[in-house]
Amino acid sequence: MTIHVYAGLKDYFSPEFELPDDVYDIDQLRACMLAINDQAGNLLAACRFAVEDGFIDNTYKFRAHETIIVVPPSSGG
Amino acid sequence: MRQSSSFRPVVEDKSASAPVDVSGGAPAGGVTDQPIDMVGLLAAGHHPAAGAVVLFSGEVRDSNMGRVVRYLEYEAQVPLAERMISEILAEAKEKWGLKIAIAQHRIGRVAIGETAVVVITSAAHRSEAYTANRYIIDRIKHEAPIWKCEYYADGTKEWGNNCNCREVTGDVSKHIYESKG
Numbered sequence: 001m002t003i004h005v006y007a008g009l010k011d012y013f014s015p016e017f018e019l020p021d022d023v024y025d026i027d028q029l030r031a032c033m034l035a036i037n038d039q040a041g042n043l044l045a046a047c048r049f050a051v052e053d054g055f056i057d058n059t060y061k062f063r064a065h066e067t068i069i070v071v072p073p074s075s076g077g
Numbered sequence: 078m079r080q081s082s083s084f085r086p087v088v089e090d091k092s093a094s095a096p097v098d099v100s101g102g103a104p105a106g107g108v109t110d111q112p113i114d115m116v117g118l119l120a121a122g123h124h125p126a127a128g129a130v131v132l133f134s135g136e137v138r139d140s141n142m143g144r145v146v147r148y149l150e151y152e153a154q155v156p157l158a159e160r161m162i163s164e165i166l167a168e169a170k171e172k173w174g175l176k177i178a179i180a181q182h183r184i185g186r187v188a189i190g191e192t193a194v195v196v197i198t199s200a201a202h203r204s205e206a207y208t209a210n211r212y213i214i215d216r217i218k219h220e221a222p223i224w225k226c227e228y229y230a231d232g233t234k235e236w237g238n239n240c241n242c243r244e245v246t247g248d249v250s251k252h253i254y255e256s257k258g
Contacts, residue, residue, distance in 0.1 A: 004154075006152055006154055006222070006224060007152055007224035007226070007236050008224070008236040011236075048250060050154070050157055050222075052156075054157070054160070055157075055250070057250075069154055069157065069222075071154065071157070071222045072224060072236075074218065074219055074220055074221055074222060074223055074224065075218070075223070075224050075225050075236070075237060
């Protein structure tokens with residue numbers, strides 16, 4: 001699967017990176033990202049997650065080869 | 078990151094008489110990498126059934142928390158942001174019976190004094206126009222996937238002023254708005 005991150009998350013991760021397709025939900029994705037950079041814990045805890053169809057909640061199961069968008073807290077305006 | 082130069086994120090009351098076509102046929106959205114055409118947008122906010130038009134302009138100021146700001150740079154997850162802004166406009170239009178609702182947000186570098194975001198609401202009376210306008214900007218600021226990075230005079234930068242409602246609500250998707258909408 002492909003992961004896209006934005007804003008402050010780019011201080012911890014590449015804007016786009018790949019993870020194995022056996023990552024199947026948000027909790028697992030957070031764990032994988034923390035394994036890459038454990039300094040991002042506080043920010044990751046505040047993030048929302050989305051797929052192409054829109055925002056998803058913790059019950060969502062990722063599909064193979066899906067693109068996951070990690071959305072930090074907004075600061076528009 | 079995809080950047081959209083199109084805008085006209087307008088939700089118009091099609092049931093009103095003599096509707097003004099301000100959509101231009103462009104897709105609903107609300108994010109642009111071009112300077113905001115305030116005069117053009119305000120002109121698009123007029124409607125024969127609207128006795129009140131409220132325009133909010135969020136502008137880049139030259140300081141924050143005592144630090145001198147040189148400019149801001151906005152980033153967005155454009156498809157999600159445009160979809161969310163369109164949904165917020167549609168909801169506000171329905172809730173307050175707006176004749177026209179417009180919202181547009183800049184991405185990319187925005188200079189001091191420039192408009193970063195604009196919201197225009199047109200309604201029969203000022204009460205609905207003011208309330209709906211505040212509701213729309215509050216929701217965009219809290220919920221739309223748009224982020225700003227402040228660039229300071231000392232050469233540093235900082236992603237700033239993020240929504241921290243989760244610290245109170247315990248849920249990243251639940252927010253506390255200043256408006257009472």
